[in-house]
Each structure stands twice: as C-alpha cells, then as structure tokens.
Amino acid sequence: MNFSAFLPRTFLSFGKGVLGKVGKKTSLHGSKALLVAGEGAMKKLGFLDSTKKFLEQSGLEVTVFEGVEPNPSVPTIDKGIFIGKNSDCDVVVALGGGSAMDAAKAIAVGITHFEEDDTIWNFIGTSDREPKPITSATLPLIAITSTSGTGSHVTPYAVVTNPETGEKTGMRSEFIYPVESIYDLELVKSMPAKVTAETGFDVLAHAMEAHVSTNTSPFTAPFSLTAIELVSRHLVNAFENGDNLEARQGMALADTFAGIAITLSGTIAVHALSHAISGNNTEIAHGQALASLSPTIMTLNIEFGDEKTKKHYSEISTAFGKDANPVSSVQAVIELSKKIGLFKPLSELGYSNKDIEKFCKDTFNASQRTLSRNPVELDKSKVNKIYSDCL
Numbered sequence: 001m002n003f004s005a006f007l008p009r010t011f012l013s014f015g016k017g018v019l020g021k022v023g024k025k026t027s028l029h030g031s032k033a034l035l036v037a038g039e040g041a042m043k044k045l046g047f048l049d050s051t052k053k054f055l056e057q058s059g060l061e062v063t064v065f066e067g068v069e070p071n072p073s074v075p076t077i078d079k080g081i082f083i084g085k086n087s088d089c090d091v092v093v094a095l096g097g098g099s100a101m102d103a104a105k106a107i108a109v110g111i112t113h114f115e116e117d118d119t120i121w122n123f124i125g126t127s128d129r130e131p132k133p134i135t136s137a138t139l140p141l142i143a144i145t146s147t148s149g150t151g152s153h154v155t156p157y158a159v160v161t162n163p164e165t166g167e168k169t170g171m172r173s174e175f176i177y178p179v180e181s182i183y184d185l186e187l188v189k190s191m192p193a194k195v196t197a198e199t200g201f202d203v204l205a206h207a208m209e210a211h212v213s214t215n216t217s218p219f220t221a222p223f224s225l226t227a228i229e230l231v232s233r234h235l236v237n238a239f240e241n242g243d244n245l246e247a248r249q250g251m252a253l254a255d256t257f258a259g260i261a262i263t264l265s266g267t268i269a270v271h272a273l274s275h276a277i278s279g280n281n282t283e284i285a286h287g288q289a290l291a292s293l294s295p296t297i298m299t300l301n302i303e304f305g306d307e308k309t310k311k312h313y314s315e316i317s318t319a320f321g322k323d324a325n326p327v328s329s330v331q332a333v334i335e336l337s338k339k340i341g342l343f344k345p346l347s348e349l350g351y352s353n354k355d356i357e358k359f360c361k362d363t364f365n366a367s368q369r370t371l372s373r374n375p376v377e378l379d380k381s382k383v384n385k386i387y388s389d390c391l
C-alpha cells in the first residue's frame with residue numbers, strides 16, 4: 001500500500017474557558033501579534049476585548065485588524081497584509097469562523113512573502129497559472145475558532161474569494177497549519193441558529209466527502225465516520241437549543257475530526273461546485289451551498305460509482321444509524337437538512353439557468369483539483385447537469 005498524507009500537527013486546547021490560555025500560547029511564538037477578526041460578532045460578544053487583554057497580559061503588543069467578511073476577499077486580505085507589515089508583527093492570531101481563520105492564514109503568508117505590488121491572489125493557483133511558492137517564512141498562526149464548521153483550526157487550507165472574477169478557491173500549504181488552536185465552547189455557544197446550521201452542515205460535508213474521496217487513506221475512516229455519527233447525534237440539538245453544551249461539544253469534536261479527515265483526503269465535487277455558488281454571491285453561506293448540492297451529487301456518485309464507492313456510502317448510512325444501503329445516506333442528509341432549514345434548491349438562493357455556464361467555467365478554472373478527487377469522473381456536461389438538477 002502506498003499513500004501520502006498530511007498528519008495533524010497543531011497543538012489543540014479544547015474545552016470551556018480555554019480562551020484564557022491564548023496569551024501564554026501566543027507568547028511562545030512571537031511578541032507582536034496581529035489579531036484578525038470578522039465583521040463584529042466577536043467584538044459585540046466581548047471576545048475581541050478579552051482576547052486582546054489576555055495577549056497583552058502575556059506581554060504581547062497587539063494590532064487589531066477587523067472586518068473580515070464571510071467568504072473572505074482578496075482586497076480584505078491584501079489590506080490585512082499591509083497593516084500587519086506596517087505594525088511589524090511576528091505572529092498572527094485569528095479570532096472567528098472559517099472566514100477570519102482563512103484570512104489570517106493568508107495574511108500570515110503575505111506579510112513575509114509579498115514583493116512590491118503583490119496580491120494574495122498570486123499565491124493561489126488556477127487552471128492556467130501556478131501559485132507563487134509559500135515557504136517556512138510564513139508567520140506562525142494561532143487559531144481561535146468561533147464556529148463549528150470549517151475545521152480550519154486544524155487544516156493546511158485557506159479559502160479565498162476574488163470578487164473581480166467570482167472565483168473562490170483554496171490555498172494549501174503545510175506552512176499555514178495553525179501552530180496552536182484554541183477551541184473554547186463559550187465562543188461557539190453564541191452562534192445563532194442559522195450559523196449553527198450552515199456551519200454544522202459544512203462539518204457533515206467534510207466528513208462525507210473525505211470518506212468517499214479518491215484520495216482516501218487508511219487514517220480517514222476513523223475520523224470521517226466518527227464525525228458523521230457526532231453530527232447525526234448533535235446538530236439538530238445544537239440548532240434547536242444553542243445553550244445545550246453537550247450538543248455544542250459534540251459538534252466541536254465533529255468539526256475537529258472532520259477537519260482532520262479533509263486534511264488527510266480532501267473534499268470532492270460538492271465543495272468544488274459550491275465555491276462557484278458562494279463566489280458569485282458572497283451572501284450565500286458556504287454550508288448552504290453545500291446543502292443545496294449534496295443530495296444530487298451523492299445520488300450520482302452512488303449510481304455511477306464503483307463497488308468501493310457504494311461501500312463508502314453504505315458506511316455513511318450506518319454512521320447515521322440507518323440501514324447499510326448506500327441510498328439511505330442520501331435520505332439521512334435530506335432529513336437532516338430539512339430539520340435545520342437548509343433544504344433549498346439553488347433557485348431559492350436566487351440563481352437560475354442563466355447562471356450555470358459561469359458556474360461551470362469557475363468550477364473548472366478554480367476547483368479542478370478538488371473535482372478530480374470525486375469518485376466518479378465529472379466532465380463539463382455532467383457538472384452542468386448537476387447544477388441544473390439542483391435548481
């Protein structure tokens with residue numbers, strides 16, 4: 001057996017109240033911190049101030065960069081890099097969901113790699129261009145997650161959107177693994193129900209996609225299947241009662257397991273196709289795009305996939321507590337997305353037939369590598385059909 005895989009290499013502090021460790025943890029890696037946050041939730045809830053205070057109590061100088069939008073954009077990241085360079089920072093601390101964490105990862109790269117007139121988009125590969133190399137000069141990153149969704153606190157990926165083209169795609173480097181992750185349940189407890197649903201579906205998509213990816217490894221199944229079991233047990237409870245700490249903890253563990261699963265095996269067509277949907281309208285949450293596409297792509301993979309793929313889907317059905325029929329996994333996903341309000345066709349998200357050509361173009365430009373891990377090979381006409389079927 002031959003395979004290669006990124007293994008976890010992040011020090012994780014997990015539990016209630018662990019945010020208090022951020023000062024000591026960050027001081028192991030630098031003395032001038034750039035603290036990167038989203039558009040206001042962390043500030044409003046007081047976590048931005050408390051993080052800053054903890055950092056300062058450990059002797060760090062802190063510059064705050066706020067305003068990272070959902071589906072973080074190239075101009076926002078370029079601005080953060082400018083601010084980080086000017087403040088001479090030597091460590092980056094991310095506070096927020098996947099958007100703040102991914103922006104912070106890209107900023108940690110840009111601060112040390114930018115040449116004159118550079119933009120972060122040059123460090124992201126597209127179908128016609130190799131990315132500029134990312135080296136060990138990248139600043140260390142401390143990730144404090146506030147959503148249970150992306151797994152970005154344990155992955156070597158950062159997803160960036162180019163508003164000029166609508167393309168959304170990932171940066172991948174071993175040097176953007178967070179060196180430290182702080183997973184405080186008090187933070188995720190404050191997620192509103194809609195964000196809980198959207199980010200929770202992202203966890204599920206990661207676990208299911210890594211499980212069936214062509215790049216699956218012997219390490220993947222324990223992480224992917226455990227994550228699916230946890231989502232199936234806890235997501236509806238976390239959605240219906242945000243104060244339920246047991247449900248929040250279950251989703252936080254699932255998020256981490258699923259993050260490790262995608263680090264090992266990557267995502268497939270669902271993520272590849274979802275990026276065009278959120279890239280062309282950044283108001284559409286990543287998790288909603290995934291929920292609108294998942295049943296159709298699962299059905300296609302089960303119908304045209306080989307025996308191994310069918311077996312993988314039947315393992316997913318079992319992890320949901322259903323019978324071992326592969327098709328039961330699709331049923332389980334539909335039932336779950338109905339319960340959490342995400343069962344919506346693309347037409348309900350404001351899209352129509354006339355958008356499909358652009359979606360296909362963006363998918364093949366920006367997400368070809370992800371698409372190539374789908375267990376069933378997908379050409380342009382199949383991708384086109386998936387988008388139409390999801391309308």
Ligand code: NDP
Pocket residue numbers: 037038039040041042068069070071072096097098099100102146147149150151152155156157158159187188189190191192195198199202286287
């Ligand atoms: P976001 O970080 O985009 O946050 C979504 C919304 O929730 C924002 O409005 C944010 O507000 C708010 N919010 C976040 N946390 C809380 C909280 N605790 N309480 C109240 N409100 C909160 O969502 P995701 O975590 O889903 O990240 C999505 C991004 O991550 C996408 O770009 C996606 O493509 C990417 N991604 C990255 C992966 C990776 O491996 N790196 C994997 C999969 C997806 P505010 O802006 O005010 O903070």
Ligand code: MN
Pocket residue numbers: 150202205206271286
């Ligand atoms: Mn995702």
